[in-house]
Amino acid sequence: MDKTEVCVNNRNTIKRDLSLLLACLKFQMKCPNLQKQALLTIHSICEKREDNVDLFRQLGGVAFVYSLYKSSIVHSDVKETALFTLGTLAEANVYCKNSLCRKETFLDLAGCLMKEDFTLAQKRVSVYLLFVLVANNKLGQTLAQTTGCLDILLDRFRTTFPLSTTGATMKLAGATQTYQLWASVSSALCGCVNNPQNEESQRICVAAFPIMKVWLQQISLSRTDIFQPICSFIAMTVANNPFVQENFFASGGLETLTLALVRLASTADTSLLSCQLSVIISKTLSACITDNSALASGLAQYGVVSHLLSLLASPHLDPQDRLPVLLTLGHLTETSGEHQSQLIQCGGLPLIITLLTEDTCEEVRKAATFVLQACKQATMCLGADGPIAKQVENLKPFTNMEGFRHSARDLLRRIDLLEMRQLKDVGEEQEDINPPTLPEEQGQASVPPALPLALHLFKPPLPVRQTKPQEIRWTDELQDSEMSKAGRAIVGEQSVSHSRCAGCVLPFEEVTSRTFATLQSSCPHSCDMHKALQEATEQFRIRHCNLYLRKEHHDNTVERTDPERAEPQRCSENWKGITLTPLHRRAKKDISTGPALAPLKRRHLPGDRLAISHIERRSRSKSGHKALDDQPKINTDHCSTRRRRKDFSCEEVHYLLSGVEKFGFSWNSILWSYPFQPGRTNVDLANKYRRLMNPGCRL
Numbered sequence: 001m002d003k004t005e006v007c008v009n010n011r012n013t014i015k016r017d018l019s020l021l022l023a024c025l026k027f028q029m030k031c032p033n034l035q036k037q038a039l040l041t042i043h044s045i046c047e048k049r050e051d052n053v054d055l056f057r058q059l060g061g062v063a064f065v066y067s068l069y070k071s072s073i074v075h076s077d078v079k080e081t082a083l084f085t086l087g088t089l090a091e092a093n094v095y096c097k098n099s100l101c102r103k104e105t106f107l108d109l110a111g112c113l114m115k116e117d118f119t120l121a122q123k124r125v126s127v128y129l130l131f132v133l134v135a136n137n138k139l140g141q142t143l144a145q146t147t148g149c150l151d152i153l154l155d156r157f158r159t160t161f162p163l164s165t166t167g168a169t170m171k172l173a174g175a176t177q178t179y180q181l182w183a184s185v186s187s188a189l190c191g192c193v194n195n196p197q198n199e200e201s202q203r204i205c206v207a208a209f210p211i212m213k214v215w216l217q218q219i220s221l222s223r224t225d226i227f228q229p230i231c232s233f234i235a236m237t238v239a240n241n242p243f244v245q246e247n248f249f250a251s252g253g254l255e256t257l258t259l260a261l262v263r264l265a266s267t268a269d270t271s272l273l274s275c276q277l278s279v280i281i282s283k284t285l286s287a288c289i290t291d292n293s294a295l296a297s298g299l300a301q302y303g304v305v306s307h308l309l310s311l312l313a314s315p316h317l318d319p320q321d322r323l324p325v326l327l328t329l330g331h332l333t334e335t336s337g338e339h340q341s342q343l344i345q346c347g348g349l350p351l352i353i354t355l356l357t358e359d360t361c362e363e364v365r366k367a368a369t370f371v372l373q374a375c376k377q378a379t380m381c382l383g384a385d386g387p388i389a390k391q392v393e394n395l396k397p398f399t400n401m402e403g404f405r406h407s408a409r410d411l412l413r414r415i416d417l418l419e420m421r422q423l424k425d426v427g428e429e430q431e432d433i434n435p436p437t438l439p440e441e442q443g444q445a446s447v448p449p450a451l452p453l454a455l456h457l458f459k460p461p462l463p464v465r466q467t468k469p470q471e472i473r474w475t476d477e478l479q480d481s482e483m484s485k486a487g488r489a490i491v492g493e494q495s496v497s498h499s500r501c502a503g504c505v506l507p508f509e510e511v512t513s514r515t516f517a518t519l520q521s522s523c524p525h526s527c528d529m530h531k532a533l534q535e536a537t538e539q540f541r542i543r544h545c546n547l548y549l550r551k552e553h554h555d556n557t558v559e560r561t562d563p564e565r566a567e568p569q570r571c572s573e574n575w576k577g578i579t580l581t582p583l584h585r586r587a588k589k590d591i592s593t594g595p596a597l598a599p600l601k602r603r604h605l606p607g608d609r610l611a612i613s614h615i616e617r618r619s620r621s622k623s624g625h626k627a628l629d630d631q632p633k634i635n636t637d638h639c640s641t642r643r644r645r646k647d648f649s650c651e652e653v654h655y656l657l658s659g660v661e662k663f664g665f666s667w668n669s670i671l672w673s674y675p676f677q678p679g680r681t682n683v684d685l686a687n688k689y690r691r692l693m694n695p696g697c698r699l
Contacts, residue, residue, distance in 0.1 A: 015055050018045065022061050025068065032075035039065070039081040043088045053093035062089055062096055070108065080122050087129040101133050101140050106147040113152050120177040124184050127153070131188040141191075141198045150192050150204055156185045157233075158211055162226060163219060179225070186229035194236040202244050205237045209251040216256045224277060231257075231280050235287040245292050254288055254295065257281060258302050265307035268314040275316040279324060282308065286328040293335035300338040305329065306346045313351060319364075322355065326367035333374040340375045349375070350411055357418045424661070501526045529673065536672050643679060648688055652676055656685055656692075 021038045028034040042061070046052045056062065068074055069082040090097040112118055112126040130149060134140040144150050160182040162175065193201045212230055219226055234253070238245045248254055261281040268275040285304075289296040308329050311317060317325075329348075332339040343349070349372070356368040501523050520526055520534045648656070652674075659670030667682035676685075 011051075011055070014045065014052055015059075018042065018052070018056050018061065019059055021045075022056075022059055022064065025064065029073075032078050035068075035074075035078050036081045039078070039085045043085045046092060047088050048092050050093045053089050053096055056089070057093070057096055057099075062086070062099065065089075066100070066105075076119070076122065080119075080125050083122070083125040083129050087125070087132045090129070090132045097133060097137065097140075101137060101143065103143055103147060105133070106130070106143045106149050110147055110149050110152055113149075113156060120181050123156075124177070124181045127156075127181065127184040127188050131184065131191050134188065135191040136195055138196055138198070141193075141196075141201060144192050145198075145201055145204070150189075150201060153185050153189050153192070154205065154208055157182065157189060157208060160185065161215065163215075183225075183229050186233050189233055190236040194239055197240060199241055202237050202241050205233075206244055206247045208233075208237075209248055209253050213251055213253045213256050216253070216260060224273065224280075227277060228280055231284040235284045239287045240290070242292055245288055245295060248288060249295055249298075254285075254299075257285060257288070258299055258304060261285060261304065262302055262307050265311045268311050268316065272316045275311065275314050276321075278307075278311050279317070279321040282311070282328045283324045286324065286331055289331050289335075296332055296334075297336040297338070299332065300336055300342065303342065305332055305339050305342040305348070308332075309343070309346050309348045309351060312355075319359070319361070322359070322364050323361070323367055326352075326355070326364065326371060330367060330370040330374055333371060343371075343375055350407070353411065353414055353418075357414050357421070501530050504530070529669070533669070533672050646677055646679065649677070652680075653688075653692070656689055659685075660689060 021042050024038045025035055028038070042056065042065075046056055053062075065082050065085055069079050069086065071079075074082075086100065090100050109126050109130050113123055118126075130144065130153075134144050144153075160178055162179045162182060189205065192198065193205055212234065215226075215230060234248070234257075238248050261278060264274045264278040264281065268278050285299075289299070308325055312322065312325055329343070333343055352368050352371050356365055356372070359365055359368070501520070504527060516533070517537055520530060526534065655674035655676060656670065659674055663669040663673070665686075667685045670685055671680060671682050
C-alpha cells in the first residue's frame with residue numbers, strides 16, 4: 001500500500017512539473033532563452049520514460065511543441081530545440097510517434113532540408129526527427145518515399161560527404177557540423193530501407209552505389225568514422241534483396257569492398273585499427289552474398305577465406321567480433337566447394353574446432369558448427385580421388401613428422417573433450433534415469449544416445465571386415481550336468497582404426513567374458529580401457545588356476561585316504577577349463593531320517609564354485625580333518641552360505657558414478673575398472689545405482 005501511494009505521489013508531482021513547464025512555453029513567447037530552457041527540461045524528464053510522455057501528451061504538450069516548431073514568430077534556436085524535443089518524445093513513446101507520423105510532418109521536414117537559409121544544426125535535428133519517424137515503422141518509410149524525403153536524403157548524402165570537393169568549400173569550423181549532418185543522413189537512409197525491410201526503398205538507393213564505390217577507393221583506411229557509415233548503409237540496402245545485390249556487384253562495389261578486406265586483413269595481426277575495419281567490412285560482405293551463391297563463388301579468386309582465417313587468429317580481434325567473421329565464412333563455404341577447399345588447405349579446421357570447443361558464447365559455437373557442416377563434403381574428398389590429394393602428390397615429403405603427430409594428438413584431445421562435454425549435457429537433460437537391473441547372464445549395457453553433432457563433424461568408425469574365420473569353442477557347465485552345451489563363435493580379423501580396438505567396434509552382445517580374451521589376443525591394437533581389462537583377466541585366471549590345482553591335489557589325497565568322502569567331488573570331472581562366467585552347482589541333499597523343513601534354494605556366489613561341497617564339509621568336520629591353510633574356513637550351517645552385507649563406502653559411490661558417466665550402464669566394465677571391495681558384483685552396482693537415483697536417497 002505504501003509503494004502504491006509513493007508511485008501516485010511521484011506521478012502527480014511529475015504531472016504538475018510538466019504542466020508548469022508547458023505554461024512557461026505558452027506565456028514566455030518573448031523570452032526565447034526561457035522557452036529553450038523549458039524545452040530542455042521537458043526533454044530530460046521525458047527521455048526514455050514512456051509514462052511521462054503519456055502525461056505530457058494528455059496535457060496537450062506534444063501538439064503545442066509541434067506548433068511552436070512551425071510558428072514563424074519563434075526564434076530559430078527555439079525551433080531547433082522544439083524539433084529535438086519532438087524527436088525525444090517520439091522515440092520514447094509509440095503513440096506519440098504515430099501521432100506525428102503524418103504526411104504534413106514529412107512535407108515540413110522535406111522543406112526544412114531544402115531551405116538554404118537553415119543552419120546545419122537545424123537540418124541535422126530535422127534529419128534526427130525523420131530518422132525517429134521511419135525507424136521500425138512501415139508507415140513512416142512509405143511516407144518518406146511518397147513525400148520525396150528519401151530522394152532529398154540521398155542528395156544530401158552525396159553533397160555533404162566530408163571529403164567531397166563538388167560542393168562549396170568547407171571551412172574548418174564547419175567541418176564537424178557537416179560530418180555530423182552526413183552521419184545523421186546515413187542513419188536516416190538505413191532506417192528508410194530496412195528494419196523493416198522495404199524493397200522499393202532499397203531499389204531507389206541503388207543510385208548511390210557508384211559514388212560509394214569511388215569513396216571506398218579514395219578515402220583513407222584510417223578514417224573509421226567515415227568508413228563505418230558507408231558500410232552500414234551498403235549492408236542495409238543489399239540485405240535479403242538479390243536484385244540490389246546484383247546491382248552492387250555490377251557497379252564494382254563488391255570487388256572494391258573485397259579488395260579492401262584483403263588489404264586490411266593482411267595487417268590485422270599487427271594493427272588494431274586494421275582488425276576493427278576488417279570486421280566492419282566482413283559484416284557488409286556477408287550481407288552482400290547471403291542467399292546468392294553466384295556472388296559468393298566469384299569471391300574465391302581473391303582468397304577471402306584465408307584472410308578471414310587470419311583475422312580470426314589475430315590477437316587484436318575482440319571475442320564479440322568472432323561471430324560476424326564466422327558467419328561470413330559460413331556463407332562462403334556453404335555455396336562454393338572452392339571456398340571449402342581453401343579453408344582446409346589453409347589449416348582452418350583446427351581453428352574452427354578450437355572455437356567450437358573452447359569459446360564460451362553459444363552463438364559462436366553455433367556459427368562454428370555451421371562452418372564445419374558446410375565443409376563436411378570437402379573433408380570427404382580428402383581421399384585418393386579428391387582435388388586436395390592430387391595437389392599433395394606434387395609436394396615433397398614432410399620432414400618434421402613429430403610436429404605433425406603432436407598436432408594430431410592435440411586435435412584428438414580436443415575432439416574427446418568436445419564429446420565428453422556433449423555427453424555430459426545430454427545426461428543432464430534426462431529427467432528420468434531407469435538403469436537396467438537384469439542379472440549378469442541376461443543384462444546388456446545401454447549405449448548412450450549418439451551425439452548428433454559428433455555424427456556431423458567426424459567420420460563413423462570403419463566397418464568391420466570379415467576375413468578368414470577362426471572358430472573358437474567354449475564349454476559352460478550349468479546347474480545340471482544334462483544342460484551342458486557347446487557353442488561356436490566366429491571371430492574375424494578386425495580392421496579397426498588407430499584409436500579403437502576390436503572390443504570397441506564389435507556390438508556389445510558379441511563381447512562377453514568368454515570371448516574377450518580371444519578377441520584381445522587376435523587384435524593387434526588395444527585401447528587403454530581394454531588393456532586394463534585384459535590385465536585384470538589374466539590376474540583373475542592365475543589366481544583361480546592356483547586354487548583349482550590346490551583343490552585337485554587335496555581331492556587326490558582325500559580319495560587315497562577315504563574313498564567314500566571323495567565321492568561328492570566327482571561331479572567336477574567334466575570341467576575342462578577356467579572361465580570367468582560363474583558356474584552354479586547344486587549340493588547334494590543331506591539324507592535325514594527325521595522330519596525337517598526343506599531349506600530354501602539360494603544362488604551361489606562366483607567364489608562358491610571353488611569351495612568344497614556341503615556334504616564334504618560335514619564329513620570333514622566329523623572325521624576331524626583340518627582345512628588347508630590357504631582355504632577359507634566356512635561354517636557348516638546352511639544360512640552361513642549367504643554373503644555378509646557390506647555397505648558401499650563414499651569411495652565406492654564415487655567410483656560408481658564416475659563409471660556410469662564414462663561407460664554408461666556397462667556394469668561389468670565399471671566393476672573391472674575401479675577398485676571395489678571384494679565380493680562386489682555387477683548386480684550390486686546396478687541395484688546401488690538404482691537406489692541412488694530414487695528421490696530421497698542418501699549417498
